[in-house]
Amino acid sequence: QKEVEQNSGPLSVPEGAIASLNCTYSDRVSQSFFWYRQYSGKSPELIMSIYSNGDKEDGRFTAQLNKASQYVSLLIRDSQPSDSATYLCAVNIGPIIQGAQKLVFGQGTRLTINP
Amino acid sequence: DADVTQTPRNRITKTGKRIMLECSQTKGHDRMYWYRQDPGLGLRLIYYSFDVKDINKGEISDGYSVSRQAQAKFSLSLESAIPNQTALYFCATSGTGSTDTQYFGPGTRLTVL
Numbered sequence: 748q749k750e751v752e753q754n755s756g757p758l759s760v761p762e763g764a765i766a767s768l769n770c771t772y773s774d775r776v777s778q779s780f781f782w783y784r785q786y787s788g789k790s791p792e793l794i795m796s797i798y799s800n801g802d803k804e805d806g807r808f809t810a811q812l813n814k815a816s817q818y819v820s821l822l823i824r825d826s827q828p829s830d831s832a833t834y835l836c837a838v839n840i841g842p843i844i845q846g847a848q849k850l851v852f853g854q855g856t857r858l859t860i861n862p
Numbered sequence: 863d864a865d866v867t868q869t870p871r872n873r874i875t876k877t878g879k880r881i882m883l884e885c886s887q888t889k890g891h892d893r894m895y896w897y898r899q900d901p902g903l904g905l906r907l908i909y910y911s912f913d914v915k916d917i918n919k920g921e922i923s924d925g926y927s928v929s930r931q932a933q934a935k936f937s938l939s940l941e942s943a944i945p946n947q948t949a950l951y952f953c954a955t956s957g958t959g960s961t962d963t964q965y966f967g968p969g970t971r972l973t974v975l
Contacts, residue, residue: 755902757945767883779961786942790952790966798961835904839961850964852904 750774751838753853762862767825770836770853773817778813779839780819784832787853791835795821826860832856865889866967868953874973881940883970885953894936895954895964896920896928898947905952911936912958943974 751772760766768782783791797803797810797819798813809822819838823830836853866887875881885894895922896908907920909928917928925947929937940947953967 751904764922781963790969792966793963796961796963848908849907850905851921852906854902854904 750840750851751836751853753834753836753856755854756857757859758856759859759861760826760861762826762828764826766826766830766858766860767818768821768823768834768836768856768858770821770838772817772819772836772838772851774838774840774851775817776851777838777840781837781839781850782808782810782819782821783813783835783852784835785835786832790805823858828862831858831860866953866955866965868951868967868970870970871968872971874975875943876975877944879943879946879965879974880941881972883938883951883953883972885938885967887934887953887955887964887965887967890933891957891965892933893954893956893958893962894930895956896926896936896938897954898922898949899969900949900953914935918975940972940974943972945974948972948974 753770782795784794785791795810797812803810807824811820833855835855839852869884892913895910897905899905911917911930927939951970954964956962956964
């Protein structure tokens with residue numbers, strides 16, 4: 748079983764709808780979780796981070812974390828064509844005592860927003 | 863100017879050649895990372911460095927070596943390149959907290975013929 752799994756897609760969503768991206772992870776002691784967006788040919792950029800169970804909202808983006816189910820998701824409301832990109836889920840599996848950050852990435856979900 | 867830069871941006875080389883990819887950052891971060899990205903496999907960690915004197919192997923370090931010349935510079939070497947090292951390589955930096963964001967460079971596209 749991969750440490751971090753995402754549905755590779757492609758996921759196609761009409762403009763203005765809600766896009767829902769999902770990620771599961773295998774390490775029960777993981778404490779920090781990140782969503783990166785990567786446009787084709789570009790480098791990943793952080794859009795959301797979440798550390799506690801529940802929801803975290805930032806503009807049109809909401810990250811949801813359920814540690815008991817080892818599940819993290821990203822919702823994009825009012826989807827825009829500019830949201831079309833690959834979304835990477837990353838989980839920190841580093842040893843907490845060092846405050847280390849050793850990220851394991853999922854394979855990414857390719858999202859297309861259709862006008 | 864970009865905070866994290868990588869050189870070269872593109873490189874085509876032949877099997878058996880030695881290649882060095884360089885990364886520089888102006889963010890003042892202690893931690894630096896090298897990843898490779900292959901289609902359908904996401905980003906995989908090659909090496910990471912918590913400071914100039916601390917270098918650690920990632921999940922796919924075989925065939926690679928690194929050098930941390932200064933806080934701001936972290937180089938990745940392929941001693942004898944092989945075709946399955948053809949990939950997109952990213953350097954990243956972060957602060958020292960476990961929740962700190964990793965900032966990525968623009969990437970180097972390496973092709974080994």
